[in-house]
Amino acid sequence: MGTTSTSNGANGEGFSRRNLIKRSAALGLIAVPTMGFLSACAASGSGDDQERQKGEVTKDNPFGVAEGGTLDVVIFKGGFGDQYAIEWEKLYKDKWGPEISHLGTQEITGKLQPRFNAGNPPDVVDNSGAQQIKLDVLHKNGQLADLTELLDAPAPDDPSKKVRDILVPGTAEKGFIGGKMHSLNYVYTVYGLWYSGKMFQDKGWEVPKTWDALLAVMQDAKKQGIGGLAHQGKHPYYINVMIMDLIAKTGGLDAMKAIDNLDPKAFAGSAAAKQSIEAVYEIVEKGLLLPGTNSLDHIESQTAWNEGKAVFIPSGSWLENEQLKQTPEDFDMRFLPMPVLPGSKLPFEAIRAGAGEPFIVPEKARNKAGGLEFLRMMCSREWSTTFAQQANSLTIVQDGVDKSVELRPGTTSAIEAVEACPVDQRFDYYYTNWYSEMDESIRTASAELMAKRIQPNEWLKRAQAAVDKAAEDPESKNNKRP
Missing domain, CATH: 3.40.190.10 (Periplasmic binding protein-like II)
Known part of the structure; x- marks a missing residue:
C-alpha cells in the first residue's frame, strides 16, 4: 500500500487524501500521533483453573495490569485485515512486556466457542464477520466484561479526561446491551x-x-x-x-x-x-x-x-x-x-x-486487566493512526488520526459524505x-x-x-x- 495517491472522478479533478484529512478535521475524526509494529504466536489462557493476572491499580495503571505474563489476542481477519493489530501488539509489549499470542481468523465462532464453553477465552477479541459469536448470547451467559470501567478510565493521551469524553458522540452506545457497555465498536x-x-x-x-x-x-x-x-x-x-x-x-x-x-x-x-x-x-x-x-x-x-x-x-x-x-x-x-x-x-x-467492529473482553479472560488496557490504548491517537494507515478507515476516537496521513479514494468519498450530512441526519x-x-x-x-x-x-x-x-x-x- 502506497503512502500517497490521487484519483480522477467524474469532474476530472484529482482528489488528495491529504486534503481530505484536513477537511475531516471538521468532523472531529482527526489529529496527530506516532506508531509501531509486531508479531506473536500461540498460547491459551484459562479463566478458572489458572490464577488471574493482576497487578497494582494506580493512576497510570487504572485496571491493575501485571507486567510480563501473557496476552491472548484474537482478531477478525476480514475487510480490515489484521496487520493493524500486529502493529498494536508491539506497542503493548513495549509498555507491559507480556508474551503475546496473536490469531487472525475469519472463523471466530469456530475457533472461540469451544474456548468460551471451557472457560478459557482469549483476553481481547475483535468479534466480527459472518462467523461472529452472537453478542446477546454471550451477554446472557455472563461471558462479557462490563466495559463501564473502560469508559470511566483516564484517556490515554489526556488523563484529565475520561475515555468516554474522547469518543465520537453517540458511538459508545452502539456497544450497549442491557443498559451497559459490553463491546467497544471501534471503527467509524x-x-x-x-x-x-x-x-x-x-x-x-x-x-x-x-x-x-x-x-x-x-x-x-x-x-x-x-x-x-x-x-x-x-x-x-x-x-x-x-x-x-x-x-x-x-x-x-x-x-x-x-x-x-x-x-x-x-x-x-x-x-x-x-x-x-x-x-x-x-x-x-x-x-x-x-x-x-x-x-x-x-x-x-x-x-x-x-x-x-x-x-x-x-x-x-x-x-x-x-x-x-x-x-x-x-x-x-x-x-x-x-x-x-x-x-x-x-x-x-x-x-x-456509526460505530462498528465490536471488540470485547471476556469476563473469564485470564488477563482481563490486560484486555481492558488494550482497549484503552486503542483509544490513543497513536493506535488510532496506526489503524487508519493499515486499514484505510477511521476510528471512533475524536482527533484520532495524524493529519499528515493520506487516505484512498473510497475512504475520501466516504468522509466527504459524512461531512455533507448534518449530525442529526446520521442514523x-x-x-x-x-x-x-x-x-x-x-x-x-x-x-x-x-x-x-x-x-x-x-x-x-x-x-x-x-x-x-x-x-x-x-x-x-x-x-x-x-
Missing part, C-alpha cells in the same frame, strides 16, 4: 452503495440521488450488458444495508427506532417499510441484478463489481481495504448515500454512519447487536426475496414475526432507544 463506518467514478465518467452517467434516477442508470447499464446491482448473495447482511437504509430514509428516524424498539408495527404496519421493500424488489423484477449474484459470496461479488460487471454494490466503508488487490488503479472507488424514494423524510445526504441500527436471532431471520427473508422465492408482502410478514419473537424475550425491555 459509513454504509451505503459504492460505484466506480471511472465507469460513471466513461458512460456519461450522473450520480443518482433519487430512486428513479438509480433505476435509470441500472437500466442503461443493462442495455450495455452490465448488471445494475451486485450483492453478496451468500451473505444477505449486505442487501439488508440497502433495505434498512431505505426504510430509515423513507420513514425517518422514527421508522428506524421502531425496528430497534421492537414495535408491533415496525414492519407489518409501516408504510415506509412497505414502500422500501417493494422498491428493492423492483430491481429484481426488472432483471437489474448481476446474473448469478445471489449465489456469490462477498469477495466473488465485489471482485465482479471491480471488474466492471455491475454498477453498484452495497457495503460498509471497509470495502476499499477488503478489495485492495482486486481494485484496478484507475477504478476511482466512490461512496453513494442511498438514493431516496418520493416523499422520503430524510434527504439524500442522510447516511447510516444507525442497534438491533443487529441486540437481537441476533431477529437479525438472522430478516437476513434469510431478504435472501429469499432477492431470489424471487417470496414477494414483498411475505418479507414484511416474516420480518414482523422476527420482531414479535424478539419482543417476547424479557431482557428486551432493557434495550430501548429514546
